Amino acid sequence: MATKAERFAKPINPAHLPQGFAVAATYAGIKNAISPSPSKPPANPKPDLALITTAVPVAAAGTFTKNAFKAAPVVLSSNLLLQGASSSNGSRAKSVLVNSGCANAVTGMGGYEDASRCATLVSELLPAENQEDNKTLLLSTGVIGVPLPMGAIQDALPRIADKDILNSSEQSWWEVARAFMTTDTFPKLRAKTFNLGGRKCGIVGIDKGAGMIHPAMTGPQGTTGGNRQLHATLLGLVCTDAPISPEALQSALEHAMARSFNCISVDGDMSTNDTVIALASGLAPILPDAEGGELALEPGEEITEQGHPQEYAQFVEELTTFCKELSHLIVRDGEGAEKFVEIDVRGAPTYEHAHRIASSISTSALVKCALHGSDANWGRILCAVGYADLPSAGSGQQKKWEIDPLKVNVQFLPRSGQGLPDDAAVPGSLVVLKDGAPVGVDEAEAAKLLEKEDIFLRVDLQGGSWGPAEGAKESATYWTCDLSKEYVAINGDYRT
Structure with a gap:
């Protein structure tokens, strides 16, 4: 019988990738840095650090674990989204930094300071007219109760923040999906297109998780504390070029979570790090047959719940269906699962x-x-x-x-x-x-x-x-x- 990787790790069509995103991944040696192995790493080790970037701040939304022992990246990312939601421009971000091997959970204030330092390092490496708009969200997974190996991360960041390395190829997205993995047996990557408001929208999604899976994620909020040795698990990232406002994106993501990721379970254990982040660049091209005609959305216009109820409802349906497919991959890859x-x-x-x-x-x-x-x-x-x-x-x-x-x-x-x-x-x-x-x-x-x-x-x-x-x-x-x-x-x- 074919392995799970052979059956479920599918190549993506580059024509389905959304516009406005550039990505890169590398091996930083995070797990080896926190738990040194006497043997040398393989010649071509799996990447464990990834960066997803945009040229300008884009609409951002997130859902996060309800676990009382929220990891530092959960607290930092939810705080950034909450701060953005109170601004006139809504929650927006320019990048997402992902690491596997160390969850940075239950690491006290030092863990939060490390998370903040990671976000600052990324912002400093990426060009921006205004550094205050150069916000970075974080996704971390791996062992709980161990500080981030900041030296290894700081050494590796310039490699993936290099403008000559960042790109939007399907191979780069694949390497980013691999960087998410811990005990996963295959990268979980999907992409598709859909028409919305006279535009051809692309959407790409990555998630990871195989054990400690019973998410119950909600909108941005957070606290810290505790001490425990476990492995934190479910992470997800969805990027689209659909023109949707931050507020509408957050509402749509929460609806989708309630009917996808919050409806899966491998072992009944809710992680300290469960996070799904969504970014929307708004750069979807106008459909050829829509040119010259009356457009549902004008250039630069963003979908809102009240202003565009039909387009919003369609986006919610598309996102929910897409998130269901992603969440099912986690269940299929459950640790030891056969059914x-x-x-x-x-x-x-x-x-x-x-x-x-x-x-x-x-x-x-x-x-x-x-x-x-x-x-x-x-x-x-x-x-x-x-x-x-x-x-x-x-x-x-x-x-x-x-x-x-x-x-x-x-x-x-x-x-x-x-x-x-x-x-x-x-x-x-x-x-x-x-x-x-x-x-x-x-x-x-x-x-x-x-x-x-x-x-x-x-x-x-x-x-x-x-x-x-x-x-x-x-x-x-x-x-x-x-x-x-x-x-x-x-x-x-x-x-x-």
């Missing part, structure tokens, strides 16, 4: 109810072990449904909603990659629970379905205590993987 599991919960009173139940199923170690063993153990699934931490009744709800055990249906369905099947009678589907009662199944047939790499699980609450007539029709989807012995082996070794 990709899609969990659909429906018949709930709100999206939040459905999301929390799907999350509960996705993080159950017993459910994940059963899936690894191709066991249709609906008892473990129901258990996770039953103890889900449901939100309190909202002010608009006339009465409390509860799960009705006599209404719950559970089934496994074949997943063809053509979207979610809606028909409960899909050929090959396996109903294991109907109206709260077990359904006799052929264990051999069940094993055949669950031995597949892609598994689709549906839990239908059928409205619970309200019933569909009272509005309990919401659904949510989560993506997770199985739990294998390999995951334990990887995470039992502190050196990984």
